[in-house]
Amino acid sequence: MTTDTLHTTLDIPGFDLEAFVASTLEEDLGVGLAGGGRDVTALSVIGADDRFSGVMESRDAVVVAGLPIAAAFFRHLDPAMDIEILVEEGAVVEPGTALMRLSGLARAMLTAERSALNTVQHLTGIATMTRIYVEAMEGHATLLDTRKTIPGLRHLEKYATRTGGARNHRMGLWDAAMIKDNHVLVAGSVEEAVRRAREAGVPQIICEVDRLDQIEPALAAGAHHLLLDNMGPETLRAAVGIVAGRVPTEASGGVNLSTIGAIAASGVTYVSVGRLTQSAPAADIGLDFTPL
Structure with a gap:
């Protein structure tokens, strides 16, 4: 079961979240390439039933953007993953703030981790710079x-x-x-x-x-x-x-x-x-x- 404790509906007209998540993960997994279509590290090192809990945390003072998209990456690989989004989109947070907690299959978390973080880091960076310009x-x-x-x-x-x-x-x-x-x-x-x-x-x-x-x-x-x-x-x-x-x-x-x-x-x-x-x-x- 998945849970979101905050309102996290994205207002992005024309954006297909499912298609974006699928294509991004396919790129990282090498789908369609010789030997591709798998996370060779997670498959060889992590057991199929191993489970992780995780905390996504900001190490900067930022304006948060993209957490629901990150959640979609994890859910794509483990639909039963428990996810708790802890801050609203657009929230201003201090360093050390926990943004998301999750628990589920370890392979899914490790395979989705980089795509999820890349997205949140990039969008949060843009939102943060934008707020600095607005304030100026x-x-x-x-x-x-x-x-x-x-x-x-x-x-x-x-x-x-x-x-x-x-x-x-x-x-x-x-x-x-x-x-x-x-x-x-x-x-x-x-x-x-x-x-x-x-x-x-x-x-x-x-x-x-x-x-x-x-x-x-x-x-x-x-x-x-x-x-x-x-x-x-x-x-x-x-x-x-x-x-x-x-x-x-x-x-x-x-x-x-x-x-x-x-x-x-x-x-x-x-x-x-x-x-x-x-x-x-x-x-x-x-x-x-x-x-x-």
């Missing part, structure tokens, strides 16, 4: 993530940024038009690029501008959202003044912890940061076992 903004603007995600992990990484306190930018190429400099280069001007997107019936058009004189043409053509690219705080304030609340504004480029406070205070609606998913270090989270 001191209540100004809203933090957005970007499409700079590891292929195949976008849904999970964007879940982690939400858990850390950011909002998701567009999820992919399908849910909004993002007109950037190369689109403008082909179309001939910002105004023409936006006009083409409007005529195509695109319901949400984000237009990147890197000069103040591009703002009015973009708005006149019907842009719904302006991305103010690589502008310093003074230029951002000028841009916000020109836009005058007609559409949301987003600062992007050159954003790090030393600059985000001034950028967010410039009056923009959003600040987008690619490093949330590109550069977040894995959290230090361990899993210790005891034979039963």
Whole structure:
């Protein structure tokens, strides 16, 4: 029997948890490869009926993300495993905090351990970095993530940024038009690029501008959202003044912890940061076992 004492439902539209768990474990087990499809160490060293208890613990101060996914790895290999998730997703915990307790078949725990920990460490690292950036903004603007995600992990990484306190930018190429400099280069001007997107019936058009004189043409053509690219705080304030609340504004480029406070205070609606998913270090989270 499995138990979760806390609410652990994941809000990840479009993400197939079962498929992710199965494919990740198959990769680690070498399914389909010569000699693969098994955990050779666990099979040769651990008895089929041996049992373990385990405690997953944070060794850093972190914002927790991904525990229900970790639980799914263990349950995939031992559906009868007892699992107790001890903290909510998004909880801020101190070093030494127990995050999950589990007991069940030792082979299943050892085989699933690395996949479960990799996932929790990665997502918790993203959520933790995201919270640090949110706090550095001191209540100004809203933090957005970007499409700079590891292929195949976008849904999970964007879940982690939400858990850390950011909002998701567009999820992919399908849910909004993002007109950037190369689109403008082909179309001939910002105004023409936006006009083409409007005529195509695109319901949400984000237009990147890197000069103040591009703002009015973009708005006149019907842009719904302006991305103010690589502008310093003074230029951002000028841009916000020109836009005058007609559409949301987003600062992007050159954003790090030393600059985000001034950028967010410039009056923009959003600040987008690619490093949330590109550069977040894995959290230090361990899993210790005891034979039963």
